[in-house]
Amino acid sequence: MNNEMNTDLNTPIKDVASAVGSVAADLRDAAKVKFDETVTEVRSQANQAKDRVAGEVGDVAQALRRAAEELRGGSAQERTLGQVANSLADASDAIRDKDLGEIIQSVSKVARDNPVLFLGGAVLLGFAASRYAKATLSNSGHASPAETGTSTTAYRSDDLDQDDFTTDYATDRSEFATASDFPR
Numbered sequence: 001m002n003n004e005m006n007t008d009l010n011t012p013i014k015d016v017a018s019a020v021g022s023v024a025a026d027l028r029d030a031a032k033v034k035f036d037e038t039v040t041e042v043r044s045q046a047n048q049a050k051d052r053v054a055g056e057v058g059d060v061a062q063a064l065r066r067a068a069e070e071l072r073g074g075s076a077q078e079r080t081l082g083q084v085a086n087s088l089a090d091a092s093d094a095i096r097d098k099d100l101g102e103i104i105q106s107v108s109k110v111a112r113d114n115p116v117l118f119l120g121g122a123v124l125l126g127f128a129a130s131r132y133a134k135a136t137l138s139n140s141g142h143a144s145p146a147e148t149g150t151s152t153t154a155y156r157s158d159d160l161d162q163d164d165f166t167t168d169y170a171t172d173r174s175e176f177a178t179a180s181d182f183p184r
Contacts, residue, residue, distance in 0.1 A: 046100050054096035056132075061088035 068081035095103065111118040 050100060054092045057088055058092035061085045
């Protein structure tokens with residue numbers, strides 16, 4: 001009888017263990033599928049970003065070539081701009097043609113072999129990115145207060161002297177009116 005009881009208890013335990021193992025396998029498979037989807041999406045976005053960067057570098061190279069063509073034939077400036085343009089065009093092609101992992105390895109190798117060159121390039125890249133962002137912002141019609149010469153400080157009418165008449169929350173000092181601006 002004791003043997004029958006053990007057999008009766010082993011069957012539900014085996015069923016539970018089997019169910020847990022099945023659920024664990026399903027979860028593992030689902031996690032693997034999600035991981036693979038995420039890796040694919042990240043690679044896709046990274047490749048799109050890489051292609052955008054390559055396109056931007058290529059555009060800069062074309063602009064430098066046009067600038068070089070406008071300079072006097074054979075001048076030092078023309079030759080320098082032409083060489084820089086060719087180097088940028090080569091870099092654009094390399095960025096476009098290489099896998100993201102290869103690009104990271106190349107950058108890491110340059111950083112290890114020539115740290116000063118790498119830091120200088122990073123500073124130059126940061127400068128170029130900030131100029132690009134500033135130019136993009138200016139072209140979109142959103143000028144900064146420093147560029148327009150206006151103040152962004154908000155003033156309430158009750159913060160001003162008794163003689164000043166303004167609207168609440170004026171955003172530009174040129175909008176303030178004084179008592180002398182109104183007839184008495």
